[in-house]
Amino acid sequence: MTNEEPTNGKDIERLYRLLPSLNDLLLTASFEALLQSHSRSMVVASARATLAQIRQQISGGQHTPTSLAARVAALADEIASDLALNSRFSLQPVINATGVILHTNLGRAPLSQSALDHIVEVAKGYCNLELDLESGERSRRDVHAESLILRLLRMKTGMVGEELSNDPKAVVVVNNCAAATFLALNTLADRAEVVVSRGELVEIGGGFRVPEILVKSGALLREVGTTNKTRVSDYESAISPNTALLLRVHQSNFSIEGFTARPKLEELVSLGQKSNVPVFEDQGTGLIFSLERHGIKTEETLLESFRSGADLIAASGDKLLGGPQCGILVGRKDIIERIRQNPLLRAFRVDKLTYAALEATLIDHLAETADSIPIVRMLNTSLAEILRRCHWVADQVNSKMLAAEVVSAIGLIGGGTAPGARLQSSALSLQHAALGPQALLNALRRLQPPVIGRISDDRVLLDLRTVEPEFDVELARLLQEDL
């Protein structure tokens, strides 16, 4: 703000007098209108803060009578936009056009319609979270997922019938797979040795480092083998009376190629049985179908882990299971029972919303209506279909500033899973007359809803595999906007 005239003490006094009081402001017509749509305390708080700011400007000599009058005249509008800004949600939907199906920054797996419906149904009133409706007694919240998970794993592995007798397996659900792994280590190996291959002392992402989690859990790390080669005999010779656990970490977000060796999980399980040491696998992905049709042959599934007879397995709920964020521990009943006794479970347990979403997702998988799970649908969308949609959206873009063409693209599963997997896809390649790729990417992110793309070869790409088809029309509309 420029000074039209020098301000001295007297001028400042005069300017202060020109500033309306809060009470006067609230009586004006424009503030009365504001009070119709906002709470009085919000309007008052915002007006107070703005008046204080103006007073500071006056005392700093930043106002003339003219500039002050203009500011005062615009006060109601200013406060209206301040209130609008403050009542906007911070968390909002975005269009994921990155081609990365499980994008941790974008919330990983979107939920199925039945999961969403079940969340609403359960959360809007009371529910039987820990009440056994049969007996009227208190029950465990795990029951809402346990039998579904076990049934699903048995159905998919063909290992049916086991549960007919006294079920030897049980399930615990916690906040995420990191918590599941921590809880498992803390329960089974506090102050005892955990044998783990040097090739598996990895960082999974988001600060989850296996050696650090191990130390925090109280377990004593007993490294064996080398980065590229570890044999069963390495594990075997490390076993001592102080060994509590053989740990296996699924190589979900990295791969070691070349001169490598790693025992099969079954071999570790045999060693564990022979030595009476339980085997725990941090499986991670929760994958319960084959990725072979996507050309991914090597990805180990949760089904193989289950079939191997590992004593305890941890998996994520919001990776390839396509459900809510959670960590699922499946294992021997006696081991799960010990985990249930761990006081830390109280800190890691999940709420009714998670159970509702998880239960519905598991039912979708069991009913083999798995295509109702968004990430499964996205994985299974054919290249021809994505190509067709790209052409449709590209044809709608008729802005002078923006050119869209259809190119082939490579998508990823993401979320630290199947690092080698490349999903053949198709994308809109955008070029803007005035904006460079980075500026265009930023402009797309400021649309409502924000569109998240990526840059490849100096072009902005929007991969439609990860965009729900129902958003195509909206995306086409957004691309008409002035960017």
Ligand SMILES: *Cc1c(COP(=O)(O)O)cnc(C)c1O
């Ligand atoms: C992803 C992953 C984790 C962490 O899972 P969160 O659910 O994100 O906590 C742990 N271990 C493995 C092997 C993983 O792939």
